[in-house]
Amino acid sequence: MKKLRVGMLGLGTVGKSVAEILIQNQSWIAGRAGASIQIVRALVRQTRKRREGAASKIPTTTNAQDILDADDIDIVIEVMGGHEPAYGYITQALKRGKAVVTANKAVLAAHGLEIAKVVQQHHAAIYYEAAVAGGVPIIRTLRHSLISDRIQRIRGILNGTTNFILGLMEKGEGYDTALRQAQKEGYAEADPTLDISGADARDKLAILIQLAFGLDVHPSEIPTEGIGSLTPEVLADARQLGYRVKLLAIAKRVGNKLEARVQPAFVPFEHHLSAVLDIENAISVDSEALGTTLYVGPGAGGMPTASAVISDLIEAAQQQGVKNAMSLRSQRTALKLAKPEAAISAFYVRFLVEDRPGVLAAITRILASNNVSLAAVLQHERGLDDEPVALVILTHPTTHGAMSKALNKIKQLPILHGGLSVVPIEEQRVTKVES
Amino acid sequence: MKKLRVGMLGLGTVGKSVAEILIQNQSWIAGRAGASIQIVRALVRQTRKRREGAASKIPTTTNAQDILDADDIDIVIEVMGGHEPAYGYITQALKRGKAVVTANKAVLAAHGLEIAKVVQQHHAAIYYEAAVAGGVPIIRTLRHSLISDRIQRIRGILNGTTNFILGLMEKGEGYDTALRQAQKEGYAEADPTLDISGADARDKLAILIQLAFGLDVHPSEIPTEGIGSLTPEVLADARQLGYRVKLLAIAKRVGNKLEARVQPAFVPFEHHLSAVLDIENAISVDSEALGTTLYVGPGAGGMPTASAVISDLIEAAQQQGVKNAMSLRSQRTALKLAKPEAAISAFYVRFLVEDRPGVLAAITRILASNNVSLAAVLQHERGLDDEPVALVILTHPTTHGAMSKALNKIKQLPILHGGLSVVPIEEQRVTKVES
Numbered sequence: 001m002k003k004l005r006v007g008m009l010g011l012g013t014v015g016k017s018v019a020e021i022l023i024q025n026q027s028w029i030a031g032r033a034g035a036s037i038q039i040v041r042a043l044v045r046q047t048r049k050r051r052e053g054a055a056s057k058i059p060t061t062t063n064a065q066d067i068l069d070a071d072d073i074d075i076v077i078e079v080m081g082g083h084e085p086a087y088g089y090i091t092q093a094l095k096r097g098k099a100v101v102t103a104n105k106a107v108l109a110a111h112g113l114e115i116a117k118v119v120q121q122h123h124a125a126i127y128y129e130a131a132v133a134g135g136v137p138i139i140r141t142l143r144h145s146l147i148s149d150r151i152q153r154i155r156g157i158l159n160g161t162t163n164f165i166l167g168l169m170e171k172g173e174g175y176d177t178a179l180r181q182a183q184k185e186g187y188a189e190a191d192p193t194l195d196i197s198g199a200d201a202r203d204k205l206a207i208l209i210q211l212a213f214g215l216d217v218h219p220s221e222i223p224t225e226g227i228g229s230l231t232p233e234v235l236a237d238a239r240q241l242g243y244r245v246k247l248l249a250i251a252k253r254v255g256n257k258l259e260a261r262v263q264p265a266f267v268p269f270e271h272h273l274s275a276v277l278d279i280e281n282a283i284s285v286d287s288e289a290l291g292t293t294l295y296v297g298p299g300a301g302g303m304p305t306a307s308a309v310i311s312d313l314i315e316a317a318q319q320q321g322v323k324n325a326m327s328l329r330s331q332r333t334a335l336k337l338a339k340p341e342a343a344i345s346a347f348y349v350r351f352l353v354e355d356r357p358g359v360l361a362a363i364t365r366i367l368a369s370n371n372v373s374l375a376a377v378l379q380h381e382r383g384l385d386d387e388p389v390a391l392v393i394l395t396h397p398t399t400h401g402a403m404s405k406a407l408n409k410i411k412q413l414p415i416l417h418g419g420l421s422v423v424p425i426e427e428q429r430v431t432k433v434e435s
Numbered sequence: 436m437k438k439l440r441v442g443m444l445g446l447g448t449v450g451k452s453v454a455e456i457l458i459q460n461q462s463w464i465a466g467r468a469g470a471s472i473q474i475v476r477a478l479v480r481q482t483r484k485r486r487e488g489a490a491s492k493i494p495t496t497t498n499a500q501d502i503l504d505a506d507d508i509d510i511v512i513e514v515m516g517g518h519e520p521a522y523g524y525i526t527q528a529l530k531r532g533k534a535v536v537t538a539n540k541a542v543l544a545a546h547g548l549e550i551a552k553v554v555q556q557h558h559a560a561i562y563y564e565a566a567v568a569g570g571v572p573i574i575r576t577l578r579h580s581l582i583s584d585r586i587q588r589i590r591g592i593l594n595g596t597t598n599f600i601l602g603l604m605e606k607g608e609g610y611d612t613a614l615r616q617a618q619k620e621g622y623a624e625a626d627p628t629l630d631i632s633g634a635d636a637r638d639k640l641a642i643l644i645q646l647a648f649g650l651d652v653h654p655s656e657i658p659t660e661g662i663g664s665l666t667p668e669v670l671a672d673a674r675q676l677g678y679r680v681k682l683l684a685i686a687k688r689v690g691n692k693l694e695a696r697v698q699p700a701f702v703p704f705e706h707h708l709s710a711v712l713d714i715e716n717a718i719s720v721d722s723e724a725l726g727t728t729l730y731v732g733p734g735a736g737g738m739p740t741a742s743a744v745i746s747d748l749i750e751a752a753q754q755q756g757v758k759n760a761m762s763l764r765s766q767r768t769a770l771k772l773a774k775p776e777a778a779i780s781a782f783y784v785r786f787l788v789e790d791r792p793g794v795l796a797a798i799t800r801i802l803a804s805n806n807v808s809l810a811a812v813l814q815h816e817r818g819l820d821d822e823p824v825a826l827v828i829l830t831h832p833t834t835h836g837a838m839s840k841a842l843n844k845i846k847q848l849p850i851l852h853g854g855l856s857v858v859p860i861e862e863q864r865v866t867k868v869e870s
Contacts, residue, residue, distance in 0.1 A: 021583060021724060032582050129580070135725040137580030144579070145564070145572030147467050148456060148745035272731060275710050289456060289742035290570040290732065296707060297728030307724035310583035 002035040004317050007067035007098075008042035009089055010080030011055055014103060014130070015042065017306030018077060019054040022313075029310070033317035043067050043080070068092045075316055077309060078102040079130075087111055094124040099320070101312040103130035103305055109203035109219045112210045125319065127312035132204045133158055133281040135304030136297040137311070142211050142285075149287040151212045153252040155426070158204040160279030160299040161188045161195040162227050162247045166264075167277055170235045170244065175228070187279055187300075197226040198247060198262040205249035205262060208283075213251065213258055215335045223340040224262040234350055234421045237378075237392055238266055241348075242429050244274045250426075257338035265426040266348055272296075273426075341401025345424035346375065351391045351410070352419035359415050360391065366413075370406035372398045388417040394425070437470040439752050442502035442533075443477035444524055445515030446490055449538060449565070450477065452741030453512060454489040457748075464745070468752035478502050478515070503527045510751055512744060513537040514565075522546055529559040534755070536747040538565035538740055544638035544654045547645045560754065562747035567639045568593055568716040570739030571732040572746070577646050577720075584722040586647045588687040590861070593639040595714030595734040596623045596630040597662050597682045601699075602712055605670045605679065610663070622714055622735075632661040633682060633697040640684035640697060643718075648686065650693055650770045658775040659697040669785055669856045672813075672827055673701055676783075677864050679709045685861075692773035700861040701783055707731075708861075776836025780859035781810065783829055786845070787854035790824045794850050798826070801848075805841035807833045823852040829860070 006022075008015055019039060022029065030036040041059040043066070050056075067073060068089060076093040078100060080086050087107045093100050095118060102108070108115065108131050119126050129139045133156070142151075157163050164187050168178035179196070182188035194200045199219070206219040227247055238245050243266035252259040267274045272294050276282040281299030286292050298304040353359045364374060373396045380390040395403070407422060441457075443450055454474060457464065465471040476494040478501070485491075502508060503524060511528040513535060515521050522542045528535050530553060537543070543550065543566050554561050564574045568591070577586075592598055599622050603613035614631070617623035629635045637659045644652050662682055673680050678701035687694040702709045707729050711717040716734030721727050733739040788794045799809060808831045815825040830838070842857060 017724075025583065029583055136728060137576050140580050141572050141576070144750060145575050145743070145746045147749050148460065148464055149742055270710070270712075272707070272710050275705070275707050277705075287742075289452075289738045289745075291736075291739055293571060293730070293732035295728070295730060298726045301726075303724045304726055307584055307722075308580070310724075311580045314582050315579060 001030065002320075004033070004035045004037045004075060004320070005040045005073050006037060006075050006077060006313070007040055007070060007073035008058070009064070009067060009076060009078045009086070011042045011044050011051070011058065011060070012079065013302040014079040014305045014309065016051075016053065016055045017302040018079065018309050019058055021306055021310050023054040023057070029314065033314040035317045035320070037313065037317060040070070040073055041066060064089055068096060073098065074320070075099045075101065075313065077313065078104055079309065081106070083107060083110065090115065090126075091118055094118045094126065095122050097122060097124060099125040099127070099316045101127045101309055101316060103128070103309060105131040105200070105203045105207060109206040112207065113216045125316060127316055128207070129312050130305045130308035132207050133283060133297070134299045134301060135308055136281055136283065136295050136299065137308070138208070138283045138295050139211065140311070141295060142208070146212075146285065146287055146290065149289045151253070151285060151287045153286040154208055154212055154250070154283060155273065156201075156205065156208070156249045156283040157246055157273060157276050157281055158201040158249045158283070158299065159195050159198075159247060160281055161192065162198075162201070163276065164279050166227060166230070166235070166245055166247065169230065169232050170239060172232055172236070174232060175230065196228055198224040201247060201249045202262045205251060205260065209251050209258065209260060213253065213335055215258055215337070217260065217337060221337055222260045222262060225264065227264055229421065230264055231421060233390065234348075234423060237348070237350060238423075241266075241394070242269050243267060243425070244269065245423060246273055246276070248273070248426060253335065254338060256334060256336065257342075258335045259338045259343050261340060261343065263424060265424050267426050268429045270429070271427055341399060341404070343400045344397050345400065345426070346397045346428055347395045347403055348423045348425055349393045349395065349407075350419070350421040351393070352388045352417040353391050354415045354417065355387070355389045362413055362415065363391070363393075363410055366409045367395070367406050370402045370409070372402055372406050390419075400424070436465065437755075439468070439470045439472045439510060439755070440475045440508050441472060441510050441512055441748070442475055442505060442508035443493070444499070444502060444511060444513040444521070446477045446479050446486070446493065446495070447514065448737040449514040449740045449744065451486075451488065451490040452737040453514065453744050454493055456741055456745050458489040458492065464749065468749040470752045470755070472748065472752060475505070475508055476501060499524055503531060508533065509755070510534045510536065510748065512748065513539055514744065516541070518542060518545065525550065525561075526553055529553045529561065530557050532557060532559060534560040534562070534751045536562045536744055536751060538563070538744060540566040540635070540638045540642060544641040547642065548651045560751060562751055563642070564747045565740045565743035567642050568718060568732070569734045569736065570743055571716055571718065571730050571734065572743070573643070573718045573730050574646065575746070576730060577643070581647075581720065581722055581725065584724045586688070586720060586722045588721040589643055589647055589685070589718060590708065591636075591640065591643070591684045591718040592681055592708060592711050592716055593636040593684045593718070593734065594630055594633075594682060595716055596627065597636070598711065599714050601662060601665070601670065601680055601682065604665065604667050605674060607667055607671070609667060610665065631663055633659040636682060636684045637697045640686060640695065644686050644693065644695060648688065648693055648770055650772070652695065652772060656772055657695045657697060660699065662699055664856065665699055666856060668825065669783075669858060672783070672785060673858075676701075676829070677704050678702060678860070679704065680858060681708055681711070683708070683861060688770070689773060691769055691771065692777075693770045694773045694778050696775060696778065698859060700780075700859045702861050703864045705864070706862055776834060776839070778835045779832050780835065780861070781830055781832045781863055782838055783827070783858045783860055784842075785854070785856040786826045786828070787823045787852040788826050789850045789852065790822070795826065797848055797850060798828070798845055801844045802830070802841050805837045805844070807837055807841050835859070
């Protein structure tokens with residue numbers, strides 16, 4: 001039987017799980033891969049560190065060249081994460097003709113184009129199922145099952161941490177309490193900025209866009225809004241109106257333009273994406289021939305991610321010798337990124353205003369003069385004397401640009417008492433709003 | 436560029452869509468497949484029939500051997516459907532070393548074992564993504580992404596027609612009206628028996644079991660109950676209790692046994708499978724490393740099915756020369772089919788009974804003596820004098836065997852006025868029943 005020798009870059013949570021699956025299911029995986037797979041050595045920070053289980057049997061090194069330059073290694077698994085030195089290592093391995101399996105979304109999102117060039121020039125192969133939505137096989141599905149189809153839209157819940165936090169906030173928890181709970185459960189890092197700001201979801205969206213639409217988009221080009229400004233009041237309003245708030249990563253073909261953004265949005269209860277709870281991830285794909293398909297599963301965690309890495313490894317083994325395998329992008333298109341202002345949504349807007357006559361008129365006048373028309377107005381119960389009250393407005397679909405212009409003017413009104421929340425409505429409910 | 440010559444068996448709805456996609460996207464598909472793909476000829480019933488669009492450009496024959504024996508054909512696409520002669524044709528093509536792409540669930544379900552042997556003996560290759568759940572890429576996902584994982588359970592909504600009918604019944608339509616509506620929309624055949632009886636879902640489940648659990652199961656071994664006995668009252672009760680009724684195909688590993696069945700079941704609103712509406716199909720897979728993943732999409736229709744056929748065709752092209760490709764089963768296991776009576780569920784039971792004292796006591800006594808304990812009892816409003824009333828019982832989890840014994844005894848009670856409905860509850864709601 002053919003032998004495949006694997007070098008690992010990193011032996012953390014994911015790395016250990018990879019080692020465990022590989023060693024525990026050796027003969028079984030060999031049968032499927034058509035080759036016996038052996039981990040030759042792993043790059044670690046400290047060779048002396050005591051390791052448990054399968055990972056303890058793997059020879060370690062602190063010198064990356066022992067993996068990248070080694071003649072006895074065919075495939076490199078990169079599970080160290082972060083931009084550098086991971087990016088350099090991946091490039092080196094590809095240039096030396098090794099197949100690379102990586103879970104590194106940051107590197108792929110920022111350097112997809114450069115890596116694709118290296119893959120092509122060196123007839124190399126790269127696999128990255130684990131980089132987007134962990135255990136959800138979206139990369140393989142886009143590459144294989146949707147290969148003959150023309151993709152129109154992708155909408156994803158690509159960050160489990162924020163989805164978990166939003167779930168708690170929907171039940172009335174404040175943002176800070178919800179975040180602490182996520183940290184306690186191990187779902188959020190000590191520094192949760194990448195998750196909360198939407199940057200993590202944005203990186204994954206960039207990878208999906210490169211693959212599904214053949215567009216070289218850098219993550220920094222994708223307008224991104226995190227969940228930091230959402231309040232329990234907004235989530236309660238959403239619930240009352242029949243929606244959940246989800247942090248959506250959206251890419252949508254409009255003519256020869258591609259709209260792309262990461263932003264919290266209202267999703268109706270009846271929609272599949274609304275049923276994605278806790279740390280689950282989900283991707284909904286609209287394509288020409290197939291219609292709408294949905295993929296849901298665990299977005300993170302050692303075992304799900306490791307499972308994705310192993311499936312890549314087996315495919316790499318099966319395709320040994322196949323050149324340019326699993327390239328990072330579909331065939332190039334003439335698509336260009338659309339201007340963010342041109343995107344069209346209905347909106348939910350929540351104002352905290354003085355409770356006196358003329359307030360609503362002032363606001364609606366500004367909205368109307370910017371071509372934003374109202375679908376519904378809800379005034380929350382009055383507070384005590386002189387307390388500001390919440391005014392909730394649902395608009396008809398309008399451009400994000402028009403909405404933003406109108407809001408800038410409204411913000412200057414003296415009747416506004418802060419607390420302005422604006423959330424696009426991703427899909428409007430068919431049923432009537434109950435007021 | 437390498438050339439791949441395709442012969443088609445059948446040129447109906449799916450066949451025409453395949454031809455259309457292939458011809459319209461020729462160069463694009465060639466780029467992905469690494470080969471130019473050409474339809475050489477198609478087997479049809481009448482060569483003289485007038486055909487429109489892409490299909491009109493394909494040379495036709497009424498002699499199957501012009502495809503199966505032809506030296507100028509590398510790949511055979513079987514989209515004629517039905518058991519025979521399709522089964523014989525598939526086998527002949529494989530024996531002659533041609534790769535076969537098929538959408539034929541009936542043949543694969545009934546003859547999976549024999550076909551797998553032919554594939555192995557003749558180092559052939561067969562691809563059948565389109566045979567299960569149309570456009571949902573479940574076969575490829577099981578073969579590639581879940582390849583390293585141990586699958587514990589599969590639950591699917593595998594028949595769009597029945598799902599559509601149940602949706603209408605949930606809104607209060609009677610079974611007959613709902614069926615006629617499905618026929619009018621083109622979702623149900625003139626003879627809808629295969630859908631309604633659960634046989635179609637059962638065939639697909641058999642294919643999934645062969646692939647995911649490595650168990651040679653014949654469709655006839657899978658206990659199957661259709662939707663014919665469901666009434667709008669049952670669906671209304673379900674809705675009131677927070678459930679939808681779905682025709683579920685279930686396969687579940689319990690120790691070294693595999694439970695398998697097709698049966699209507701209560702699914703809580705909060706569950707993803709409950710959000711599968713209209714003619715959508717969905718498959719939920721529980722596996723050891725990955726956890727729960729869900730795949731949803733169009734289960735039928737010319738274009739979705741054709742899209743699955745094309746993705747297979749491209750994979751066949753990429754794997755030309757790879758032997759035993761896409762075999763029909765995972766590695767063999769020691770699993771055996773479990774006795775249907777041993778399956779465990781909570782149950783919903785609806786009785787039509789005489790409205791007099793002692794009725795509930797008589798029923799609960801029989802249930803208790805068969806180890807079926809009650810979770811809730813709901814009595815519907817009284818009717819007119821002497822009219823029988825509906826009694827709804829929810830049980831705690833019990834074996835299907837115990838439930839069935841108890842019901843057989845209850846059926847003999849003179850107080851029962853027909854109208855007995857029994858539906859297992861696939862997952863109990865966490866929240867309390869509102870009575």
